[in-house]
Amino acid sequence: MMRYTTYFAAICSVLLISTGCTKEVEIDIPGHVEQLVIDGVIETGQPPIVLISKSKEVYAPTDLNAFLTGFVSGATVTVSDGTNTVELEEICSGTLTQAQQELFAQAIGITPSEIANYDLCAYLSLDPDIFGQVGKTYSLNVEFEGETYTAETRILNPTPLDAVWWKAEDDAPNHGYSWCTLSDPANQFDSYKWEVKRMASDADGNPEDDNFTETYNPIFNDEFFDGLTFDFFYENPFAYSSTLPENERWLFEYEDTVVIKLSKMDRNVYEFMEKKYLQLATAGNPFATPTNIPTNISGGALGIWAGYSPSFDTLICVP
Amino acid sequence: MRGLFLLLVLVSFNVLSQDMSTVSGTVTNGRNGETVIGAKVYIPSIRKGTITNNYGFYSLTVPSGVYEVEFRVTGMKTEKDSIDLTSDVLYDKEIGSDTQLIDEVVVTAKGDDNTKSAQLGQIDLDIDEIKTIPAFMGEVDIIKTIQLLPGVSSAAEGGQGFYVRGGGPDQNLVLLDEAVVYNAAHLFGFFSVFNADAVKSVSLIKGGMPANFGGRMSSVLEVNMNEGNYKHLKIKGGIGAISSRFTVEAPIKKDRGSFIVSGRRTYIDLIMRAAIPSTSPFAGSSYYFYDLNLKLNYRLSKKDKIYLSSYYGKDEFRFGNAEDDFDVAMPWGNAIAAFRWNHIFNGRLFMNVSGTFTDYLFSFGSKQDEFRFELKSGIRDWGSKVDFTYLPGQRHKLKWGAHYTYHTFTPTSVSASQEDVVFDTGLAQKLFSHESALYFLDEFDITDKLRVNAGLRYSMFHHVGPFKRYIKGDISTPDSIITYNEGDLIQFYHGLEPRVSMRWMLPDASSIKAGYSYNYQYVHLTSLSAVSLPTDIWFPTTSIAKPQVGWQGSVGYFRNFLKNQYETSVEVYYKDMNNLIEYKEGALPSDNVNDNTDNLLTFGKGWSYGIEFFVRRTYGNLTGWIGYTWSKTERVFETLNNGEPFPAKYDRRHDFSAVMTYKLNDRWTFSSAFIYATGNTLTLPTSWYVQDQDLLFTYGQRNSTRMAPYHRLDVSAILHSKPYQQKIDPTTGESMQVKKRFKSNWVFSIYNVYNRANPYFLYVDNDGDFLDGNFEISVKQVTLFPIIPSITWNFEF
Structure with missing residues (x-):
């Protein structure tokens, strides 16, 4: 659904940036605090996958190396559906089969061919007992550097398209x-x-x-x-x-x-996603309020533990 | 305390027991017949005087006798009349005349009202003075002029939102002929709705608000429209860089009634139409605004006068992208009307009855392919009030009255459809309320040195139905709704608002003043952005959004030099504000579908303190002022910024302005304005992280980043046409100088002379791709206005 504020902010911003003069400036932005970033997902019929990284100061290097070496290892990650509790394995890309690499690449958002160049680590379990099932609530527990972070997400009934x-x-x-x-x-x-x-x-x-x-x-x-x-x-x-x-x-x-x-996703995941896309559309725009993205993870981490129940349709583009 | 009261009564009785007479009447300008606001009526022999009110009415009670009475109007020759005041006299005075030659005029200084008045923080600006100050793109702008005064700041370059002593833009009571103006801006805030050709006077009260004003916490900006020429037809206008103006004024019946019609329209749309080729996907995008002022006045008798004022203005913005079949239409504007009746019961009792109407509407409509979306927001007021002024003796000036307003707020009304399917966007939410107040005040000269203006205002606010209150549940609890029917009382607030200010005269044309005011404000303005925009939403007090309540205390030292040629003052103030509102983090106005807007708000408090220095010259060829303010403004909200205080977005430690106008001769006037201000605060991302291959930001402390300081110099030169022409006197055959009926002037102005790249806003930009190795984050500054020369041609005849 269209968000008029996003439109309005975007229009004003485009007008002003295009009519005004824009230049890069160096300015002190105080207040950076390093936080753990947990990006976990579990889908119907899929294993839980959790990536863990740390947030960076705004002026920190942003090259590919900075991104790919930003993931942390050494965390203890467990996922529970109330009946089964499984500790996720820290799996690094170099040890994966091609099929696993593809799955891993999808989670990180890069191509399988590129993942081969880096020994990236993630936390996942291939135990079928902990693969996502509709109607179950999944708890995530992460222990890292003496801190504990927890979250819950539910895989809802899917709503297929008619x-x-x-x-x-x-x-x-x-x-x-x-x-x-x-x-x-x-x-x-x-x-x-x-x-x-x-x-x-x-x-x-x-x-x-x-x-x-x-x-x-x-x-x-x-x-x-x-x-x-x-x-x-x-x-x-x-x-x-x-x-x-x-x-x-x-x-x-x-x-x-x-x-x-x-x-489909639960309300907490939706609120994360909604604010995420709002921020992507309006970040830095003076016509919109600065949006911090909420999280369903307690303990002071950023990110989301997201359960999805997808339904799939194949569309062949013929009249 | 009891003893002081007794003393006051005795002093009052002593004054009233003398044989007193009252001279009262209306002072009018002989050139056009309009009433004169702020004219001084003074009896030098007993050093007693008064000034005319907003309707040109004065009343002066003195011991019976025959006096020479002076009538002084700034910029005109002082006139003296001998008046027999052995009994009460109704004495209307017409000062100056159209035939008076300019070089005959002995220009008078403004007088010593600034030191003698008990009012703190009041600044009156003459419209002719405003017109000489360099104007952005040649558009004379009242709001931008008052932003040059100490204690007043703007939100951003060119913005119309103004902030008085740390108060928000909603805390200013902006009145146009007594009708409330909610959004006084055109073009996203760059231009004021006040057309200077239709304006007669401007007055700003930024502290010590007297009890006859209420409903706002920070300031009162009173703008009075011209009445129109009572003597003869007059036409004036101007052609500027972005707009043109045209005004007609004339008597309805000579010296009895008059009218003025003034219109203004921009031609930005014509420029855009020429600049955007018809083949462009953005063809059809345009923007323009227009406004129209109309005022009628008629003197029914020597004791009765009626006024009808109205304003209608609209902005029309359209943005289209044919490629994406995307179209946005965004009109907004004000419609304002005021009917007033002045009645003079006798020389000591004056009454004004007003009925006002204000309508502000903002609309946003978009269409993308088959999806249509429309949002409306607005406020409509019907108001009435009656005010009495009673002057029982030399030492008292009593005012009392009653005010009432019926508000209809439409915070956000949304509709949406996709082809034939109309989406459920909930009911159009409207909120209805009654706001009323009673007040009484007495401006009382306890001694010749001590004057007190003490008043009490009792205000009430009723939020009434129909209304639906949405009570939001959490994830596991469904929402519930309470339905109120028409007329049901939902919430009632009321409170006493004491106001007091006092002046103690010192030797050497100086005085000390102190003031305290306690205010309730029953309306709020919700704003998402760092600048004032038409998308800002006016919202009333409800059971959740409590009324803003605040107090301000101020103390000032005022001194004039060189027979009042120079006015100087130093004022310190502290302001405390409660029940301020902000959107909850991440909330948006359009989130109120099947919800109430106040459920999206969070509440907090704020405070501001500062010191203001002001030097002003109102006399002679060189006039202007220098102002400096040091201030600090903070806010604290339990749910924002971890509950810690943070600077307001318009917190400015230093604010300096210098405005100079030099009249070289009858033809050339030069002026300049220089501004320096600490940079505005803003909230920028402090950290980034990656989630699902998207780069996301976290924001740290609110308003913790400060932009570079703002400074700018503007200059202008005005070339007047020759005021006289040579003619041969048909009777004597001699050559003589005759004043020209047609007058014109060219205004050459340069905005931002040294092309300072002032920050309008900063944003964090990210560009490139991680995987390509060219990803970058940088902070960018957007500057809106470089050096801008402009020319305007004005005429009148």
């Missing part, structure tokens, strides 16, 4: 948005995350996309449509290049095949 289809635009007959019908459950808070992955192969015969990609503004909740059945569309996040003709940007092409992943 239908998906592709519709060509009037001014671009071979291009169109992905359309769908959603029946939102009534009288409860529901929140959704929309991601897509293209299924075509590249010239080498490899899948065009390794990971699912979030669309622009991928998070929404049902505050406006609780209990309604309605049609809506989403754009193609891969088709934003300025080299494309203007009327083809953000559209899927005729005969594209994509998998749509629509995930």
